[in-house]
Amino acid sequence: MSTVTFYREDSLPFLEAKRCMRSDLAYQKHFHEEYSIGLIDEGETSAWCDGTLLQVEAGRVISFPPKMMHACQPLDDMEWQYKMLFIKPEWFQGLNHTELDQLDIPYLLEEGKNNACRLQINRTMEALISKGTPLEIETALIELIQALVSQNTDDLEHESQRKQDQKYVKLIKEYLHAHFDENVTLEQLENEAGISRFHLVRLFKKWSHLPPHAYQILLRINHAKLELTKQRPISEIAAEVGFYDQSHFSKAFVKIVGATPQKYALSI
Secondary structure, three states: OOEEEEEOOOOOOOEEEEEEEOOOOOEEEEOOOOEEEEEEEEOEEEEEEOOEEEEEEOOOEEEEOOOOOEEEEEOOOOOOEEEEEEEOHHHHHHOOHHHHHOOOOOOEOOHHHHHHHHHHHHHHHHHHHOOOOHHHHHHHHHHHHHHHHOOOOOOEOOOOOOHHHHHHHHHHHHHHHHOOOOOOOHHHHHHHHOOOHHHHHHHHHHHHOOOHHHHHHHHHHHHHHHHHOOOOOHHHHHHHOOOOOHHHHHHHHHHHHOOOHHHHHHOO
């Protein structure tokens, strides 16, 4: 049966898990506020991440740091199943400085390291699904992170931005984060970044792989996910984040989350 299911443990609010068993589900370019660590259980996907396109097959672990743009398109005529862990960045503050420096989590892993991380993802998911104790769940998660951040020269890592470009993109992103629920104009972003709107759009799209308005929609959906965990009315949340048409909100939500706002709220 085609399904998308979410799992949580109330005493571990920094962690959310997702299991997808839908062969017809593809995702447009998007990002998460959390660290995202996934495992493909069945099938194969064209995985686009920050300008790079790769084929990723069953058994592979794939990961993205917060706000890293990515998209997945399962291959046709193949069963497609995967699981994903979403971990809020503040949880990682318990790591020491050396470990934090290694948190530019690799995109794809060397085979031996991949197998070790696959085992730990499955252990974490099994503990969540079977309603294991918080101690069991978080211990499995820590063991996963320790395996993931161990350095290996064969890992494929995410590309870093040039410092000057990063400065402007950071200013634009910070403004959009602060005003995600407003009708932001290019003139406002131009004034904030101190560069022309033509250069701004080109630079932002080069490094974020989306124009500013699409990035703003992602911010709105990510905020809506958080508000849905509070059992608030969906229509109220949609209006609050800038969607004055609930149908438009629902369509945008499905494209990014893989489930309707109603189903996501019911899973909590």
